[in-house]
Amino acid sequence: MAPMRIDQLTPGTVAHIVAIDLDELGERRLREHGLDEGVEVELLHRAAFGADPLAVRVGNACVAMRRSQAAGVTVRVAQRLEAAE
């Protein structure tokens, strides 16, 4: 599947991080919270009123971030092993 950004994911879809493109400080802060190339992520929740911030599963942790930060993270949706529905 084509790469997308975390904020474009449908809730419940599992994806892997391909790249983090933010300014240096922003990138470091995301990395400190466990984001890294290859790490599994899943969009869990969007807040009410403007769908910002987002709750994102990063590996085994749940991280809250603004949409603008999530938009700096490119991901690739995992291959679906079983095509449910």
Place this chain on the structure above:
Amino acid sequence: MSEVMTAPVVALVGNPNAGKTSLFNALTGARQKVANYPGVTVERKAGTLTLPDGSRAELIDLPGAHSLEPRSPDEEVTRDVLVGAYAHERVPDAIIAVVDATNLASQLRFVLELKALGRPMVVALNMMDLAERDGFFIDYEALARELALPVIPTVAVRRRGLEAVIAAARDALNAAEISAIRSADAPAMLVEAIGDMRGHQRQARDIAAKVVSGGDANQMTRQIDRLVLHPVSGPVLLAVILFLMFQAVFAWATPFADAIEGAIGWAQGIVMTSLPAGPVRGFLTEGLLGGVGAVIVFLPQIVILFAFILVLEQSGYMTRAAFLMDRLMAGVGLSGRAFIPLLSSFACAIPGIMATRSIADPKDRLTTILIAPLMTCSARLPVYAVIIAAFIPDRTVGGLANMQGLVLFGLYAFGVVGALAAAWVLRLTVTKGAGGGFLMEMPKYQLPAIRDLAIGIWQRAWAFLRRAGTIILVSTMVLWVFASYPKAPDGVSQVDYSIAGRIGAGLEVVFAPIGFNKEISIALVPGMAAREVAVAALGTVYAIDADDEELLEVELADRLRGAWPLPTALAFLAWFVFAPQCISTFAVTRRETNGWRWPIFMFSYLFVMAYLGAGATYWISKWALGG
């Protein structure tokens, strides 16, 4: 090396939410000291660790951090202490790194950074019970081999693994004695530690992949979050929790407060019957018991409020609340992170202002500090409670809520709206600039441990009582003297004639336009020491003018009802929503902002808001009541 027999220092370090404080509580029990680092106001939590051989070490709980490259003033303290760059703290002889066992892949990165510092170190693999519940199998012996560090599985909240941690800490300290600490190398080692972020990330994940098997992201937490973070049910639930919290503060505390009040009345009675009339008896009943008693009565409410806040924090809900509030906070130029210090400010602005140290962005942080005093702190409760009891009827509205509770909720809401408006204006003017974003880990839900709750509540209740016993006692005593002397001749009101009365008469010129009488003007002065002193002061001022027989029978609320028109009472409430009535808040703001500029600014803008708010309340209610 010095031969002085000083206890070695062991530091607890870890990510926020790794269970560091629980482990600290479990290891040190009630034998801990909470103090401030000199010069700055990060809490220094230290306790005594008794080693297996009976010797002792000092255990310090460093602020939670993600990295040795600090993002916030909090993390800066942690980094500086660890590399020996902190003037007021000895370099730790050993480190206990606390990691959340359910999130190893991410948290091991920080462990690798810490390890690069070259200090003797122990890894406490905490929350092992949650890891087991989620089906993780962690080969901690393999982890110890990979890290080349001792790894101890622990469950801090259940007190599991404590002896092993202590034994490992002792071994680490022994190692520390053998290898002289190379603190001169620390800066170079620090550069190395933080230089290779990606390398550490890869290494951490490789290790985690080797030692962790099975497991599933916490299903229970995900289920709860479906409700708690839901766009509709989430905000509704938050509103319900906050509303319940404030209703409980008023309703549950009543029997306890009544008991304390009864005890004070009983003590006053004993003094009245056992001492002859005179200055000593007057001082004991009116000054000491009347003044300090009027404040201690509010201990139950403060304990309940802190209990709620601690439960919200320890259960993991607080970060969800921050998530839900982020959008609203972003609307006024802040982030959800500001919500946590602001909620703490409902108990007291001082810990709230200190808690802003976790906010990375300096302008976000400054704005949060400036609006923190607008959150209704527990010191206002005594003021609100007396006025509400005197002027608001105690009846049920719509079969659901208590009218007095509703008014109290309204005052809290008034403060919050004022704070948001102030933040919005400040962000467009004095603290203009781009926001710092919002990034925060939301921990797994956990039942709070009774022990951690009890310790947390005890520390806060003790701080309150200490204030009542010192600053409030002293200002009440001074006021009593000022209000009692010089003695008025017959037929002249004692309060009018006294020193306090003359000061009040001067101030009344300023406050009369917003409906305040002389007694209020007098009470506002000692009320600068602490807000709740204003109640004690009103108690003292009105008691001095009353006859002795009257004193025991008429409570302050009844006396105020007779003395104040309703618009004055409402204006007084409005004043306290905004008023900068707390010296400690300015002192802490000065320290946190390194100068007088911001505390002076804070005082000025709050004074203007309070004056305008009280004035508007007075004139509008006067007009509405047909006065």
